Amino acid sequence: MYNCGPTVYSPAHIGNFRSFLFADVLRRWLEVSGYEVTQVMNITDVGHLRDDDPETGADKMEEASRKEKLDPWQIAEKYTALFMEDLDKLGMLRAVAYPRATDHIPQMIAQIEGLLESGHAYEAGGAVYYAVSSFPDYGRLSGNVGEDLIAGARVKVADEKRDPRDFALWKSDPHHLMQWDSPFGRGFPGWHIECSAMSQSLLGETLDIHTGGEDNIFPHHECEIAQAEGATGKPFVRYWMHARHLMLDGGKMSKSLGNLYTIGQLEEMGHPPIAVRFALLRSQYRQVLNFTLDGLKEAASSVRRLRLFAEEMELAAGDAKPADAPSWITAAVKRFDESMDDDLNTSGALDGVFTLLHEAHRRQATGADAASALAALRRFDRVLGVLHTPTDDHGLSEAADEEIEDLIRRRTEAREAKDWAAADVLRDRLAALGIELLDGKEGKVRWRRTGTQSPPPR
Ligand SMILES: [Zn+2]
Numbered sequence: 001m002y003n004c005g006p007t008v009y010s011p012a013h014i015g016n017f018r019s020f021l022f023a024d025v026l027r028r029w030l031e032v033s034g035y036e037v038t039q040v041m042n043i044t045d046v047g048h049l050r051d052d053d054p055e056t057g058a059d060k061m062e063e064a065s066r067k068e069k070l071d072p073w074q075i076a077e078k079y080t081a082l083f084m085e086d087l088d089k090l091g092m093l094r095a096v097a098y099p100r101a102t103d104h105i106p107q108m109i110a111q112i113e114g115l116l117e118s119g120h121a122y123e124a125g126g127a128v129y130y131a132v133s134s135f136p137d138y139g140r141l142s143g144n145v146g147e148d149l150i151a152g153a154r155v156k157v158a159d160e161k162r163d164p165r166d167f168a169l170w171k172s173d174p175h176h177l178m179q180w181d182s183p184f185g186r187g188f189p190g191w192h193i194e195c196s197a198m199s200q201s202l203l204g205e206t207l208d209i210h211t212g213g214e215d216n217i218f219p220h221h222e223c224e225i226a227q228a229e230g231a232t233g234k235p236f237v238r239y240w241m242h243a244r245h246l247m248l249d250g251g252k253m254s255k256s257l258g259n260l261y262t263i264g265q266l267e268e269m270g271h272p273p274i275a276v277r278f279a280l281l282r283s284q285y286r287q288v289l290n291f292t293l294d295g296l297k298e299a300a301s302s303v304r305r306l307r308l309f310a311e312e313m314e315l316a317a318g319d320a321k322p323a324d325a326p327s328w329i330t331a332a333v334k335r336f337d338e339s340m341d342d343d344l345n346t347s348g349a350l351d352g353v354f355t356l357l358h359e360a361h362r363r364q365a366t367g368a369d370a371a372s373a374l375a376a377l378r379r380f381d382r383v384l385g386v387l388h389t390p391t392d393d394h395g396l397s398e399a400a401d402e403e404i405e406d407l408i409r410r411r412t413e414a415r416e417a418k419d420w421a422a423a424d425v426l427r428d429r430l431a432a433l434g435i436e437l438l439d440g441k442e443g444k445v446r447w448r449r450t451g452t453q454s455p456p457p458r
Contacts, residue, residue, distance in 0.1 A: 013253070271300065
């Protein structure tokens, strides 16, 4: 599986992360389903032009380098490191490789040479262009035809192109800061050739899955297909999957509109990154997802509820091992699995997760049932990845007042129902949270924090 990764010229924003996170969830679900996944995500550190700037079409790396007074290599280093940090904070599993474009120039040059030899490309004005007319399938993925097939249409069409649809594989520009020698002269690769050359050199001529954001469909992925299939004559990708872009407060979020959040900014505002992960998982990847700060707060409280639930089931299970799961657990598991199999419907899968939680609470599950519920939850979390994060979780595992009151209410109900086992579990749970219960008048229980919270059981 190959995922189009970040262009490392600025911090990735949560709209970018929606696409990367969807790839993480896809990989996790495939692995839980018994597949072995070789995941590769590229790092674009050269050649990605700002094609929405009609004047210059400037290289994003070079633009950042001028702005920050660092050379493009330092910019790449800085934002690649930041990307890796963010990725860990979001609980994303590491891919087997994060190939950098600048480390694969020879592979790109080889692919371009092959395309020149087979007549899919031509040299003009110091550049090499792909001859779109030589590849009749161009436009198949995006469904674009005619005028819509002109890549970077708003950039002034280079005069030396034979066809306005043609796109650059190699460019020359004496002012460009990142340059390499090649058989076609000194210059630098286009963005699209990076992904077809790197994915094929690491994963072979045909990939099972290639992902990206929906903005990548055209021209980026259309061009990748033309290059890869033009070079090998074999199908390039069996399944293309694209995440829908993210909306922010009802509008499109994008770097060019300047309305976006980075993980760092949200953290500074007090939002734990793992809540961002949960917020992005709440909608299926191809659905419109409207990101709001209120939604993010709800996501944080959902994560906290799931963590408290896990601890509670652990206590309630005691020494018991999971046995034959009762139907309320198998039904929740079925809901989760069927939703994930339905084109990664994470929203339906979360229904399964919270059904498990509600039913376990309603039934005051203990012993083997609690152990089975915990096993089901841990399996869900192999996909969701929200129960534990290696980084600071901003107090997410601490119980809020309403959650403590909920535990007390359920303990009272258990006592009234003479379910002493359940009542004891809830008492222990409250004690573990450092909550002291005080005798109240007329059966009302008051409580206070003693400040001696024990670490959650593992
Ligand atoms: Zn790509």
